[in-house]
Amino acid sequence: MMNDQDQPDIIVIGAGIVGVSAAIAAQARGLSVVVLDREGPAAGASAGNAGAFAFTDILPLASPGILKKAPKWLLDPLGPLSLPPAYALQIAPWMFRFWRACASGRVAHSTAAQTALMDLSKAELEPFLRQTGTAAMLRKDGNLQVYEGETELKASLPGWKAREAHGVEFHHVDAAGIAEIQPGLALRFTHGTFTPGWYSIADPKLYTLALADHFCALGGKIERAKVTALRPGESGVDVVSVGGASRRASRVVLAAGAFSHQVARTIGENIPLETERGYNTTLPLEAFDLRTQITFGGHGFVVSRLSTGIRVGGAVELGGLKLPPNFRRSEAMLEKARNFLPGLKPHGGVQWMGFRPSLPDSLPAIGHARDTQRVIYAFGHGHLGLTQSAGTARIVADLLTCKKPAIDIASFSPQRF
Template sequence: MSVEPSPDVVVIGAGVIGLSVAIAARARGLSVAVLDREGPSAGASAGNAGAFAFTDILPLASPGILRKAPKWLVDPLGPLTVPPSYALRIAPWMVRFWRACAPARVAHSTAAQTALMDLSKAELEPFLAGTGTLAMLRKEGNLQVYEGEREFKASLAGWAARERHGIEFHHLDAAGMAEIQPGLAPRFTHGTFTPGWYSVTDPKLFTLALADHFREQGGRIEQGEVTALRPVEGGVEIVTADGGVRRAGRVVLAAGAFSHRIARTIGEAVPLETERGYNTTLPSDAFDLRTQVTFGGHGFVVTRLSTGIRVGGAVELGGLDLPPNFRRSEAMLEKARAFLPGLKPDGGTQWMGFRPSLPDSLPALGYARATPRIVHAFGHGHLGLTQSPGTARIVADLLSMTPPPIDISAFSPQRF
């Protein structure tokens, strides 16, 4: 069993969070290697909706979701589902989620989420410019649509919370929506447009571009499945599934939905669960889409990418091991056909990926309990791409033993 030469930092995970962190650490003059079980952009970073959703400050854990959840859960193909075979296993996580929906905790989570969003937005364009990816940024906004006045009025408390945090938005009637996005079904009578919602041309291509930039800056990306971490004097040992052991001065755990399994090996019990997301990517001529459209009452979005029109979203709390249920992709596509009558549904490619989610909708950012030589950076749920620039800044500061620019106590991995 050989021990390989030690870089200053090993980042576990080659998704958008891991690669953004690796680039930021490399920019601080640290030698950095990235280790991933499959390689760059193989997980949720490849199949997400491509949004920098800086206006999405409200946690999923909220009183609003509690009101909707009973109706959604009775539909096995609806916006939120728990497969019966997984229900008992996820029960402790659901109890924590329910507790996180208390108004005081929602206010706390919203404030923390807003701070991370503001930091991420401030860091985004300098990060993109520095990595040669600025041309991949789009500023086309997002249109949230509602079926009738009742659904629209139910959304107003959330918009009031955004207004208090200085987020720009515009409420629209059917005619106003048609100016921004023609072709919506008449059932959608109200809408809200947020111009500060950015996107990327294609999340997979963007993440692969980050990998190329990291290599150009002297970073290494290796394939290997990490099974354990061992703090040792002066560093951390990293054990891989093939029995190999390598060493680093510091480790960043950014392995997405698999992070909690690795964290357990250093005595860290982080209640991470997996939101399994589904989508179908149609050819680019499937619809004349001019902005990202969110069908919030049905839990999915339709996004224009450089590689096609992506119809995806929903939440299936089903863990890492159950086989995909692509009937969920088909159900969303059928709804999209009804909601966008001109949509051409043929020629699509289906996908399922794992979103790493914690009960209070906040990521785990901070030092491990066992040693400050291990930094946790996972659990971003739907917001990994959005929060990647801010996370990279925070983690680079932690690696440099520099105070981060925002208070990160709300993101403590030990808060549970």
């Protein structure tokens, strides 16, 4: 319940999966919470992601391997990684930091930090689902990574060795093994790796909306507001929205995804957040008999089975927040999927583009603002917002209640740049 002045203990900025999860975790600690979002729950990347809890995906995007692939990919404007010329100059400082993060020592550090957050997130997930009445939405169908030939498999082995060192379960399969796990793949895929510990959610948008309903049913409030600035003071934080409207709370959690750095800038922090624009097409369920999520790593996309359809999506377009969508990228992935899954029916799909908030070293920013303990950051999860939402929520709740976080969060310091 709100206090007499209708001032909540906490304002969470952002009603995506990380923000709503953090709001629920704070609420469970006895805090009154209001969530502010420019569009409402699940309006951004939380609506259109692949629906995977990719706990085994511990290797950072910033790595020597991506540096080897990037030049070839960048030559194809519809390939797995693209950089529109109109945005190249603006993103250059971020790309320099990304390049530095690809050094082997930094990759090892990021992998260890990512593993700790993944382990926490996995441990927190099922209790969180039970708490929120969403456990029936969880699936444990695994993930199948497929390769076009032994050379591509061998190139992936260092990554699997790193996962093995961190306790990730997987097994390599040949063409017959692929067919047993997922019939209907093109014969060009001769090798694969199956990861049984790969969970997914029935539908990421419906999951986020269900969490929002749970939060509101317990007295939380979600309001539409485009936040433009924070004004911390001795007794609280004023949250300023378009038009000059202001709300005050004792503390604020900034979890506004790809827009978070704009708000952080108003309290003097320049955090190098960039936007990986992701594309997908969601086909009707009858489009293909999909039994596990399939990752076409050499082509930068996945095919996922949701309760609402078959989703074909992924890839990275480093294009910021303002350039218009290039849905030819969705069409290119769908055409590849049709060739890779010959029985796929590619008709009747719905296209989507969303903003993935990404930091150069592939780790999120979780922790206090530089100049005030009243503002906590929880953004920059890249492809892993859904995956790391329960773990991030636990950390945020610990910080809000002055408890030692469940893991060491030094590697996620918003000031590390």
